Amino acid sequence: xxxxxxxxxxxxxxxxLLITSLALFMETLDTTVINTAIPTMSQSLNVNPIDLKIALxxxxxxxxxxxxxxxxxxxxxxxxYVFISAVFIFISSSLWCGFSHNLxxxxxxxxxxxxxxxxxxPSGRLIILRTFARYNIIEVMSQVAIIASLGTMLGPMFGGxxxxxxxxxxxxxxxxxxxxxxxxxxxxxVRHESPKKVIPLDKIGFILFGSSLAGFTFGLSAFSESTMAxxxxxxxxxxxxxxxxxxxxxxxRRKYPIIKTQLLHIRTFRVSTLGNLFSRLGFxxxxxxxxxxxxxxxxxxxxxxxxLLAPIAxxxxxxxxxxxxxxxxxGYKKLLILNTLFLSFSICAFYFVNSNTPLxxxxxxxFAFGFLIxxxxxxxxxLAYASIQSDELSQATSIISTLQQIAQxxxxxxxxxxLRYFSMHQPGFSLSLPVFHSTFLAMGTITLFSTSVFMELKxxxxxxxxEIP
Numbered sequence: 157x158x159x160x161x162x163x164x165x166x167x168x169x170x171x172x173l174l175i176t177s178l179a180l181f182m183e184t185l186d187t188t189v190i191n192t193a194i195p196t197m198s199q200s201l202n203v204n205p206i207d208l209k210i211a212l213x214x215x216x217x218x219x220x221x222x223x224x225x226x227x228x229x230x231x232x233x234x235x236x237y238v239f240i241s242a243v244f245i246f247i248s249s250s251l252w253c254g255f256s257h258n259l260x261x262x263x264x265x266x267x268x269x270x271x272x273x274x275x276x277x278p279s280g281r282l283i284i285l286r287t288f289a290r291y292n293i294i295e296v297m298s299q300v301a302i303i304a305s306l307g308t309m310l311g312p313m314f315g316g317x318x319x320x321x322x323x324x325x326x327x328x329x330x331x332x333x334x335x336x337x338x339x340x341x342x343x344x345x346v347r348h349e350s351p352k353k354v355i356p357l358d359k360i361g362f363i364l365f366g367s368s369l370a371g372f373t374f375g376l377s378a379f380s381e382s383t384m385a386x387x388x389x390x391x392x393x394x395x396x397x398x399x400x401x402x403x404x405x406x407x408x409r410r411k412y413p414i415i416k417t418q419l420l421h422i423r424t425f426r427v428s429t430l431g432n433l434f435s436r437l438g439f440x441x442x443x444x445x446x447x448x449x450x451x452x453x454x455x456x457x458x459x460x461x462x463x464l465l466a467p468i469a470x471x472x473x474x475x476x477x478x479x480x481x482x483x484x485x486x487g488y489k490k491l492l493i494l495n496t497l498f499l500s501f502s503i504c505a506f507y508f509v510n511s512n513t514p515l516x517x518x519x520x521x522x523f524a525f526g527f528l529i530x531x532x533x534x535x536x537x538x539l540a541y542a543s544i545q546s547d548e549l550s551q552a553t554s555i556i557s558t559l560q561q562i563a564q565x566x567x568x569x570x571x572x573x574x575l576r577y578f579s580m581h582q583p584g585f586s587l588s589l590p591v592f593h594s595t596f597l598a599m600g601t602i603t604l605f606s607t608s609v610f611m612e613l614k615x616x617x618x619x620x621x622x623e624i625p
Contacts (some may be wrong), residue, residue, distance in 0.1 A: 165288075171345040176280040177300045178338040181245060182331045185274050186250065187215070188311025189327045192447045195315045200324060201259050203454065205587070209444060212541050214263045216565035218270025219277075220558055221366040224414050225357065228279040234356045236346045237285075239279040240339055242606075246272030252261050253328040262392045267471045268543035278557045283346060285541070294480050316462020331341045361414040364403035369562060376569040385472040387600045414552045414577050415558070419544070421545030424488075424617050428540035431557055431609045433563045435496060435536070438603030439503060439529060440567020443468075445599070446506070446522065448575075449592045456510055471526025479534045480622060488618035492535050496603065499528040504600035507593045515527055552563045574598050607608040 165173070190197075190212065198205040230238045243307060250268040256262035288296050317325045375393030407413035420426045443465075450461040482491055502524045540556045541549070574595040575587065582588050 182334045185311045189315040192315035193324045196319045213565045215270040219274045220562045222274035223557045242275030247332045250328045304457040316459040319458045320599040355412040358414045367397035379617040409594035420451045422528035424542040430560045435606035436563030440564040441571025453589045453592045467523035468526030471523045473528045483622045496607045500604035506596040603613040
């Protein structure tokens with residue numbers, strides 16, 4: 157059997173790997189580079205650091221709103237054209253982000269950036285799914301993620317150094333050359349697929365579903381705002397839940413709903429989506445919390461904070477070659493349960509970090525988190541496609557990608573909410589070290605409870621993804 161690193165594919169398949177890796181690298185770089193710049197950006201834009209999380213959420217929220225129709229768009233206009241257009245939108249909005257002069261201008265630019273990401277990431281995943289055999293998907297996704305994890309590694313480092321030695325605005329401009337290279341390669345190597353005959357777009361369902369997601373996420377985020385009354389946040393959240401209820405009733409009468417909920421009757425797909433949702437509620441906000449802990453709680457400068465976050469990507473990279481072997485040894489059910497437990501413990505371990513904690517201990521904690529989070533993503537995401545038919549790949553990709561981004565934005569909002577709640581008991585609502593300790597403990601507990609989702613799996617579930625026919 158060929159080794160992991162030297163498995164032979166055609167030249168066109170290798171280029172597909174490179175192109176999709178570059179797109180994901182660009183997205184992860186942009187997502188992580190902002191984290192270490194939050195304290196400096198909050199001073200420049202004259203806002204509270206907690207309030208700046210709306211710039212993170214607006215991007216994730218835009219992803220969640222538009223991903224459900226990404227598969228439909230790719231089928232209607234052709235996956236190559238959609239992928240290239242999406243990357244162009246992403247880098248154009250990155251340019252706008254760097255020129256933002258206030259928080260709400262930045263929020264709008266990030267939302268447009270989310271539109272580009274909502275089309276680029278799922279279409280890139282679809283390109284891979286249509287290029288490689290199913291039993292190669294885990295291995296291929298791991299190879300893509302190894303390159304993409306460089307974005308996770310370089311993002312905090314670039315963010316720290318750029319913020320310290322230059323202007324924070326450059327953190328949004330560094331991914332533009334990567335995007336241009338991705339567009340150039342995709343124009344030549346991605347095969348053109350003729351637009352397919354698509355089902356009618358459920359416009360009313362899209363409006364109901366998207367408005368509900370946007371309102372609920374914004375309402376949840378508003379609970380931690382320093383400038384918005386709790387009654388307003390409660391009103392927004394309540395109306396959003398009502399819109400979602402209306403969508404559920406409406407979609408049952410539709411032949412082609414915007415979200416094909418029938419796929420949730422498939423056990424492996426259902427566990428994957430619910431696992432993504434509930435476990436990310438716990439660990440989705442950690443990349444937002446750790447830089448704040450290091451810079452505000454421990455008073456480390458931005459460039460040191462960035463260096464201490466780099467081991468997360470190192471952990472992500474090192475586990476990738478062994479993911480398939482671990483899955484074959486343990487199986488999906490046992491590995492997901494064990495890994496979620498360890499992931500919960502790694503988050504709770506930040507409770508013990510203080511000003512006397514050696515740097516190598518913080519490095520070990522961030523490395524362990526990256527190691528475990530990478531394994532969690534690989535297992536949950538690949539499990540979703542175990543029992544999905546080829547003609548349902550677009551719908552399945554849209555649903556799983558939507559749930560991932562919803563949960564990620566909820567994770568950031570919940571972590572900010574805990575920070576706000578625990579800081580209420582501190583003089584002047586300060587973000588002291590005990591506030592961060594309590595928040596990490598709460599997020600770790602949420603992750604621990606998500607373990608119960610994976611107990612629904614059976615021992616043989618997911619074998620289609622890990623056994624060669």
